Amino acid sequence: MFIGTEKLTHTYMPGTPFSTEALQDVSFNFQKGEFALILGPSGSGKSTLIQHLNGLLRPTSGQVIFDGAIVGSNKRELLHLRRRIGLVFQIPEEQFFSESVYDEVAFAPRNLGLDEKVVAERVEEALQKVGMQVNTVKSWHPFRLSAGQKRLVAIAAVLSLKPEVLIFDEPSVGLDPAGKKNIFNLLKDLNQKDGLTIIISTHHLDEAAVLADRVLVLKQGRLVMFGSADYIFAQRKRLNELGLALPQVTEIMHSLVEKGLPVSTEVYTLEQAKSEIKNIKRRN
Ligand SMILES: Nc1ncnc2c1ncn2[C@@H]1O[C@H](COP(=O)(O)OP(=O)(O)O)[C@@H](O)[C@H]1O
Ligand SMILES: [Mg+2]
Structure with a gap:
């Protein structure tokens, strides 16, 4: 198993009247180098699962496994995990806080304590991967970019950590068709050319289907389908019953x-x- 869970359960606000079981007994595994989809309608637990895969949430019970080891709870281990597994939040540009594109992308490598010269290399490389030239965009203010450019900068900000796995929570939400196409082409290249394992959550399949190797479907916090993309997509009726269209x-x-x-x-x-x-x- 490269990345996955064993009987993962997550309860928000346990022991209160607001207690919500967001994940129940979820077990699956994705292999190294795969392009994997986490599918499910709104509220099915996708974002909760993704935050577990990056160690941001702690299981109520069960385990998260990465690269053959149980993800522990000590700070050093978690920092190491987050260096290897990059997470791009839903609408990540809402969390921009820097005055320039350069500083935004440099934030994570600087945080690792890397030398400023190495940071500069990381920033240039990450921007290049998303199709931007560092000299052109470095002093631009992140808030003045187009929606599509913001999304690319947010991805560069995670790529600057040189992760092995990239996880995206609904990568194309809020983008126009051209912006969506651009993002999915980038994800395809990162997977197929750079060999990154890619995991994305989505509630609709259009752009993601052709890229997928493996698919996991959640419904109300339970894993209801899991398998190769061809196996899952052949079950059109079942997917439709779950509120998911091909x-x-x-x-x-x-x-x-x-x-x-x-x-x-x-x-x-x-x-x-x-x-x-x-x-x-x-x-x-
Ligand atoms: N921070 C939170 N506190 C309490 N309940 C939450 C929180 N985040 C999500 N939930 C609940 O957990 C369930 C799963 O949510 P989520 O993982 O966001 O699903 P999805 O990403 O598929 O829309 C939903 O019922 C949601 O209301
Ligand atoms: Mg979500």
Whole structure:
């Protein structure tokens, strides 16, 4: 097991009238290098689970496992964990606090006590990864960036720690279609070119489906489906019952199959759909 949980339960405000069991008995594991999705409707426990994977919350019972070891509670261990597992919060730009893009991205490596020269290298490299030139953007004020640029700077701020795992809580919320596409292309490159393990939570599948290797589905704090992306996405009816829709193009392919057309339903992008549909003509 690379990263996962064993019988993880999390209760908010236990022993009070407001007690909420946000996770119950959740067990799963993701492998190194995978692109993994945590799917589920709003309130199903996605953000709670993600905070456990980064050691920000402590289990009420059960365990979080990373790289073969139980995630402990001592401060040094947790700091080490957070260096290896980067977490990008939902709408991360809401937490910007620096006066410049440079300082925002430099914050985490400076916090590690790295030499300012090493920090500069980290900042340049992280900005480059998200498609920004340090000399162009370093003195810009983070609040004056576009929504898409803010999201990229927030990702660079986590990449500056050189993590092995990147976890994103709903990475495309609040972005326009071009901004979304940009973020998912970046996630794809970080996974496929840089070999980072990527875990994202989402409540809708459109952009994420084509990238996914493994999928976990939560409903009211319980794990209700877990497996390879193809295995999960083949269960359209079950997903629909859970309030989750397949990508729009995939739904269309299912409608074509219902009309008796010989197309694959393992289609998650417009390009794949076009080529499937072209192939029908050839067969006839
Ligand atoms: N800080 C908190 N205090 C109390 N209850 C919370 C807190 N955060 C989340 N919850 C509750 O835990 C459940 C799961 O929430 P969350 O993990 O945010 O789900 P999701 O990210 O899937 O929307 C919900 O019922 C939510 O109201
Ligand atoms: Mg959430």
